[in-house]
Amino acid sequence: MKKFDLNSFNALVNKYLSPQGMNDLNRFLEEFPVRAGYGVLIAGGIVWLIAGLGIVYATTLAKNVSEIRTELIKTEALKPVVPTISTQAVPADEIANFAARTNPLYKDINITAIRDTINLASSSGRYFGAFREAINHAYNGGTRWRLAIDYLCVGRECQNGFLQGSFKVNTLSINR
Secondary structure, three states: OOOOOHHHHHHHHHHHHOHHHHHHHHHHHHHHHHHHOHHHHHHHHHHHHHHHHHHHHHHHHHHHHHHHHHHHHHHHHHOOOOOEEEEEEOOHHHHHHHHHHHOOOOOOOEEEEEOOEEEEEEOOHHHHHHHHHHHHHHHOOOOOEEEEEEEEEEOOOOOOOOEEEEEEEEEEEEEO
16 A cells, blocks of 8 residues: 655645646636537536536425425424223123122112123112112222113013113223
């Protein structure tokens, strides 16, 4: 590998930056149209013009993209986060435990659990108050329970008793 010589570099710089070097460059540029021809110069000028226009166009386009990106960031900053609510079924054993625990409390109301539903039934309208209280107890039965009415019937039209209700048991979760 050749070692860098600072003296030869200084000599080269002095040669091209000397007054004679500037005169040589000036003479070269003055004689260039004669040596290369005017067609080549015109073609070179057109290429430089197209390159300059391309740079101006790219700069303008980049500026517009930057402005659009800034607007998008501002818009997203103003957009509120909308939470989504999803329901999840309560495990069947938890519902069965609740039914087994509350069935003795309401002697005239039959409380049963089938998968993710609680069923309440009574044979007479005299027990409407207890039926209503059993439904309220089911609404407050577990942590974060939300009941949805699947079937509710009160009166003679009910098929298996005077008071009947079937409620789906879910929990709600809020996702941001």
